[in-house]
Each structure stands twice: as C-alpha cells, then as structure tokens.
Amino acid sequence: MAGISTYLWPGQVHIGAGAAKLVGAQVQALGISHAFLMTDPGILALGLLDPLMQSLADAGVHVTRYDDVIPNPDIESVHRAAKAYHLCGAESIVGVGGGSALDTAKAMRLLLGGPNDAGISEYSTRLGAEARPAPQVCDMPALIAIPTTAGTGSEVTPWAVITDKKEKAKFGVGTGNLLPTIALIDPELTLSLPPDLTAATGIDALSHLIEAYVSTNHQAALDPLILRGIELIGQHLREAVHQPDNLHARTAMVEAAMLGGIAISSNWLGACHALAHQLSSFADLHHGVAIAVMLPGQMANNLSETPERYADIGQALEPQLMPGNTVSKRGAHAVKAVRRLIGDIGLPARLGDAGVDQSLIPAMASSAYLKDFNWTTNPRAIDQVAMQQLYDEAY
C-alpha cells in the first residue's frame, strides 16, 4: 500500500425495529412516484411485504411488484428483471430479501444504467477478464435495500454475486457506484427466519468480519467496527438461532451483518470465500453452509501469517475462554471459538456431512484459483495445490 487508504462507506442507513416502515417516506423524499419492488416468493408468503406496501401506499407511491427473484440469481434472471422494469415504467427499485433479492436488484441497476446492448456478464470482475466500466450513479435508478436476513450485508456493499449456469461459476459485479442509495435495516423482518438459515447467514456475516480483519487490504479505521461486529456475533448468534423471536439478539445480528458489509466493501475478503463460492456453484450448497465448512480450516492455515490479528478475533468472539500466554495460542483460540460456535448452532463441520461429492474437489480448486479473485487479499499466499488441500482437509 502506498499510504492511501480507500474506504467505501454506505449511503443513508436507517437501522432498528420498524426501520422498514420508513420506506414510503424515503421513496417520497427521493421524489419518486413509481417504485419497482423486488422480492422472492418466500418473503411474499411470510407476509413481510404487507407493512412495506402499506407504507408506500400511505406515501402515495405507485408500486409494481416483482416476485420472480430466484435463489443464487443467474444471468437470465437478472436480464428478466431488467426487462420487467423497463416495461412497467418505474423510476426506482426497492429490493426486499436476502442476498439473492438484493444482488438481483444491484445487478439489474447496472444493466439499467448502461448501454441497452450490454449483458450483465460483461461487468464481471472475474480474474483475468476485463470488466465493462460501471455506469455513473446518476444514470442508474435509485435503490432502497431492505434485508430480511442478517448475513450478506449486501444492503451496504457495492457488489452483487451472479451465477453463470453454463460456466458453472459465480462472478461478482460492481464498483463503488453500486452502493445502495438507502438501506433500511429492520430486525423485525428477520424474526421469522428459521434456525438453520439464521445459523448459515450468521456465519456468513462472521466470515466477512474475520476475512476483512485479516485481509492484506485491512485498514485501520475499520478495526474497531469489525471487532464490535465479531463481539456481537459471539454474544448473540446462539440466542438468535435458539430463540428466533428474541428481538434483542436479532437487532445485534443485523448490526453485525451491516458491519461485515461495511468491512468487506473496503477491506475485501480472502480465500474462504473463493473456496466457498465453488461449493455453491458445483454442489449447490447454501453460501453460509459452504462458509461454515471452510472457515475454521482456512483460518488455521493463515494463522502463522498474522497471529496477533487472529488473537484480536478470538478475544472479541469468546473472551471468557481466552488463554493468556503466547500470541500463537491466543491466535489459535480464534479458530477453536469459531469451531465451537459452528457446532453450537448446528451447522455441518465437514464437506462430507454437507453432502458434497469428493470427486468435485480438483475442479473446484482449479476454479477457485483461476477465476475467483477473493483469495488475492488472503493474508497467507495461496495456490491451487493449497486450495485442494484445504478442501481435502475439510472433507
């Protein structure tokens, strides 16, 4: 680093119980009378949209509802959503859901702000490929992001992850221009999230904080925010999983997920995400489950490179069991604390337990190394052989 730190801070963020009901007033304040509300059928069935629709109606905002968002959004689904937006004549996007709805909304924004003939894969930030420059903020419709999980932090990050079904690969799109215009983060929307998804998304948030904290691109001003996020997860993820309607725990988790999103926007991630992405594209694993099986081993592999920073993580996550002697023991405590947490919230510890076919490992290691740029900020140098080893160990 040449002495210049680059921070990507989110725009307006409103966080707390009831924040989602601000949507009508916020859309109105942007001077918009017709919003395109994107979500997935699951959110619709849970009735989570009702108070939002009421808030938009009270503000006199006309709404076109689009509930065709799919899990792990692919190229075709993004183009389909952009076409529907064009056809209805809306002037802004309200994205409601987990990572899939928000990522579809963000990728669609890129398409809407760019030339008509551009495809979403042209904006890909894949290793070795040149991305089409992102449109300017003023050329894209405003996006109000409303998360219904506490995990991806997508509501405050500038990226979207899209699946290329033909290539069996995921790719990222986005630049600083793509930060959502406004985020409304409401823990009440996460109360109906079942324990397995609470666990998987919560571990995803933890991995963002951990990978950002040890990233080669880590930046000092974010350290206290990241450690606060890790502390919140250590104190409240178990509660959120085992007592789903505990609003206090849910509030802590949405804050931790937001801090994770802010952390990765500036610091980026590491090899755990490069490894986990392949498990979703090759074996259809939920992103958070993929993270859970890869995170402890990948942390252990990095430990010798930056034991002090792992010691900070262990202290924030599980201070009550922190050993007091050497820095390497204190660093190793972070790995043990993460393993304990994963076990306590019922996530699988091994790739075999998660139902992944062992024969996929060589192809996944190759794809992680050759196509996924996330490992480039891993604290310890890593190559395809080491990645294969990490998959083998996790198996």
Ligand SMILES: [Fe+2]
């Ligand atoms: Fe993630």
